[in-house]
Amino acid sequence: MENIIILSGKAKYTITLDPTVWIFDDRRIDLTTYFSETNERTNELEEYTKSVSKHWDREIMEGAVYPPTLKTEKKYEKEKVLTGSFGIQFQPFLKNAEPDENATTLIIRTATLEQEIPLEIAKDLILGFSDKGKPLSEDGPVHVYFGDGSNKQEPIKYVREFIIK
Template structure:
């Protein structure tokens, strides 16, 4: 139960977050490259369209039979999951909780302190849940990174709860 984080407060729905299952989530991002990229974050529909387009082009040029390179790609992706450092955007969870119109802040409760940030800034948070292929069991279950990467070297650790105020 120590890995469970609750998102509550001035929200329509209280959300329970379980970081150990996010490794299987398609929304996960690679933390080793996420903050170093200078491009603007693209929307999910654009990413999905590019992905499907690439797959469609491959089927047209090579047929529906998967070439050996696809097997190699799958093996690489499996190894990446076992050795990578990953995070997940906080925005979908916050949107699903449906914050009240009067809510203005997100309080991040840790075992030793509280951090209060504006709700607009909270929409860009990234929750780190894996480092070098391992869950963040010692100082986790998640690390909170600001979307601009300003606290990349010193993320908020030992997170226990998110409260919308």
């Protein structure tokens, strides 16, 4: 139970977060490159349309080609999961909790203190759940990073609960 984090407070729903299963989530973020890359907000429909168009153009020019490296790509992905440092965006969980209109802050309760941040900043939080392929059992279960990476070197650790106020 110490790995479970509750998101509660002024919200329609209370959300239970289990970081141990996020390694299987397609929304996971590689923390080794996330803060060094420029993170541009893109329109998902536009991005999907461009990728389908690119694929369609390639098939017309080259014909349908099946990549011979499919096995090596799967092996690389498996190795990456076993050795990588990953996080996940907090925004989808916050959205699913459906905060009240008058909610303004998020309290991050750790083992030793409480930190209040505005809800607008909380939407950009990244929850780190894995370091070099291992769960954050020593000082976790998650590390909280601000979306701009300003606390990349010293994230918020020992997180126990999120409370919407």
